[in-house]
Amino acid sequence: xxxxxxxxxxxxxxxxxxxxxxxxxxxxxxxxxxxxxxxxxxxxxxxxxxxxxxxxxxxxxxxxxxxxxxxxxxxxxxxxxxxxxxxxxxxxxxxxxxxxxxxxxxxxxxxxxxxxxxxxxxxxxxxxxxxxxxxxxxxxxxxxxxxxxxxxxxxxxxxxxxxxxxxxxxxxxxxxxxxxxxxxxxxxxxxxxxxxxxxxxxxxxxxxxxxxxxxxxxxxxxxxxxxxxxxxxxxxxxxxxxxxxxxxxxxxxxxxxxxxxxxxxxxxxxxxxxxxxxxxxxxxx
Amino acid sequence: xxxxxxxxxxxxxxxxxxxxxxxxxxxxxxxxxxxxxxxxxxxxxxxxxxxxxxxxxxxxxxxxxxxxxxxxxxxxxxxxxxxxxxxxxxxxxxxxxxxxxxxxxxxxxxxxxxxxxxxxxxxxxxxxxxxxxxxxxxxxxxxxxxxxxxxxxxxxxxxxxxxxxxxxxxxxxxxxxxxxxxxxxxxxxxxxxxxxxxxxxxxxxxxxxxxxxxxxxxxxxxxxxxxxxxxxxxxxxxxxxxxxxxxxxxxxxxxxxxxxxxxxxxxxxxxxxxxxxxxxxxxxx
Numbered sequence: 001x002x003x004x005x006x007x008x009x010x011x012x013x014x015x016x017x018x019x020x021x022x023x024x025x026x027x028x029x030x031x032x033x034x035x036x037x038x039x040x041x042x043x044x045x046x047x048x049x050x051x052x053x054x055x056x057x058x059x060x061x062x063x064x065x066x067x068x069x070x071x072x073x074x075x076x077x078x079x080x081x082x083x084x085x086x087x088x089x090x091x092x093x094x095x096x097x098x099x100x101x102x103x104x105x106x107x108x109x110x111x112x113x114x115x116x117x118x119x120x121x122x123x124x125x126x127x128x129x130x131x132x133x134x135x136x137x138x139x140x141x142x143x144x145x146x147x148x149x150x151x152x153x154x155x156x157x158x159x160x161x162x163x164x165x166x167x168x169x170x171x172x173x174x175x176x177x178x179x180x181x182x183x184x185x186x187x188x189x190x191x192x193x194x195x196x197x198x199x200x201x202x203x204x205x206x207x208x209x210x211x212x213x214x215x216x217x218x219x220x221x222x223x224x225x226x227x228x229x230x231x232x233x234x235x236x237x238x239x240x241x242x243x244x245x246x247x248x249x250x251x252x253x254x255x256x257x258x259x260x261x262x263x264x265x266x267x268x269x270x271x272x273x274x275x276x277x278x279x280x281x282x283x284x285x
Numbered sequence: 286x287x288x289x290x291x292x293x294x295x296x297x298x299x300x301x302x303x304x305x306x307x308x309x310x311x312x313x314x315x316x317x318x319x320x321x322x323x324x325x326x327x328x329x330x331x332x333x334x335x336x337x338x339x340x341x342x343x344x345x346x347x348x349x350x351x352x353x354x355x356x357x358x359x360x361x362x363x364x365x366x367x368x369x370x371x372x373x374x375x376x377x378x379x380x381x382x383x384x385x386x387x388x389x390x391x392x393x394x395x396x397x398x399x400x401x402x403x404x405x406x407x408x409x410x411x412x413x414x415x416x417x418x419x420x421x422x423x424x425x426x427x428x429x430x431x432x433x434x435x436x437x438x439x440x441x442x443x444x445x446x447x448x449x450x451x452x453x454x455x456x457x458x459x460x461x462x463x464x465x466x467x468x469x470x471x472x473x474x475x476x477x478x479x480x481x482x483x484x485x486x487x488x489x490x491x492x493x494x495x496x497x498x499x500x501x502x503x504x505x506x507x508x509x510x511x512x513x514x515x516x517x518x519x520x521x522x523x524x525x526x527x528x529x530x531x532x533x534x535x536x537x538x539x540x541x542x543x544x545x546x547x548x549x550x551x552x553x554x555x556x557x558x559x560x561x562x563x564x565x566x567x568x569x570x
Binding site for chain 1: 350385559
């Protein structure tokens with residue numbers, strides 16, 4: 001059995017989960033629920049968690065090799081600069097790349113727009129034994145889709161139901177879904193954008209359109225609230241992670257992944273061949 | 286400008302490159318050309334190189350974001366247990382997963398077999414700014430393809446030329462190709478397979494077929510030699526990396542990637558917007 005992390009005061013999965021009555025406006029993006037340490041200790045904790053996560057991922061791969069169909073899907077949603085990229089680099093990046101299926105969903109292509117919004121999503125569902133990561137996802141179609149009126153209101157309505165059905169089907173086919181919104185404040189975003197403008201080696205990360213989008217902040221928060229109410233189900237709940245502190249957000253998402261894998265009770269699978277006979281065959285070569 | 290690694294006595298790229306007159310049988314799989322240290326110092330060196338490689342990879346991504354079409358393709362070939370997986374995990378795994386496109390080529394599917402052998406390969410060519418990694422590749426079709434007579438001799442002949450043309454086209458479209466064969470001895474393979482049989486947590490990695498394949502070792506070496514002679518071109522040379530010491534193989538492949546990226550002379554790209562104007566716009570939000 002693999003180890004569990006010992007540095008949480010309370011299981012963050014319980015605190016961060018979106019349940020009935022959840023209000024996004026009640027979440028403090030500066031908070032670090034369940035963790036009492038500071039940035040420095042969080043860096044050490046992240047390294048400790050990385051080893052645990054890496055072993056769990058290898059167990060997932062090992063079992064898939066022998067026919068276990070299970071997989072994990074991490075869905076990452078957030079406002080720009082909230083740290084999705086950092087999660088991929090520092091949390092997902094600590095496991096074997098061979099066990100990861102990463103899909104970044106950008107502005108849909110003309111071909112993608114010819115299909116239902118879930119078409120391009122289905123194509124990126126992770127295979128058995130993989131940790132899939134969606135950097136943005138089907139939720140864009142009820143977030144920017146709603147804020148910028150990219151689809152009629154009744155189509156947006158339809159999508160909430162389609163998403164719930166889609167995710168139920170995924171869960172039914174042995175997928176553990178971990179849906180995460182990284183939550184920063186508008187002031188924190190301003191500071192992060194300013195940092196990109198101040199440092200020449202960060203200029204490539206800045207997009208003037210990011211500033212234009214800031215005026216829609218309240219509308220985005222409303223769209224997130226609506227998405228949580230319509231799609232945070234018992235089988236595929238949302239987690240809202242305060243993300244003004246990057247060190248906290250990384251630690252929390254790492255924990256959510258560890259938790260998802262722990263719940264599978266993975267063990268090293270037994271050999272499907274005769275070990276002693278193979279030893280003799282090998283010695284004879 | 287990024288740093289270069291300081292721990293090599295001689296540039297391993299020069300020593301490991303397959304040039305005219307190369308004989309695979311002359312390569313000692315136990316050697317560690319260009320590196321005088323031991324395993325312990327190699328682990329430290331690998332960590333140092335990891336930072337350099339990660340920065341170079343970010344530079345590649347940054348330039349691609351602003352339109353630079355360049356990309357890297359690492360092709361990994363080896364006998365079973367030689368350490369391809371370890372290279373992916375410990376060398377490729379040290380860069381941001383968002384900058385990597387990994388493709389593992391297994392036994393072709395019925396659909397793949399309906400097409401030319403390069404069909405499935407073309408579909409996995411990395412995009413601009415990416416480090417593509419082929420875990421096995423189009424070379425399987427002139428290696429196992431030749432050893433096991435999976436195609437007629439004249440078809441195998443045709444493939445060498447098709448590969449050279451394909452790779453020339455890739456290089457012509459801004460791809461730096463790094464072709465690596467990890468070279469172990471049959472005794473080392475026996476020891477590694479025995480280790481998998483001895484340790485229950487490694488049983489899933491063992492496949493009885495791996496033992497059956499050992500009898501074909503000399504035929505495989507001949508097929509590699511033929512592939513080197515026909516496809517190690519000035520624009521896409523092969524590198525044969527002694528791999529009985531995993532620490533050496535990892536360090537050497539890391540260096541080949543660093544070398545490929547250094548040769549691109551990547552700098553942080555200038556902003557394609559007015560930085561001062563954007564600072565003022567941001568402050569007003």
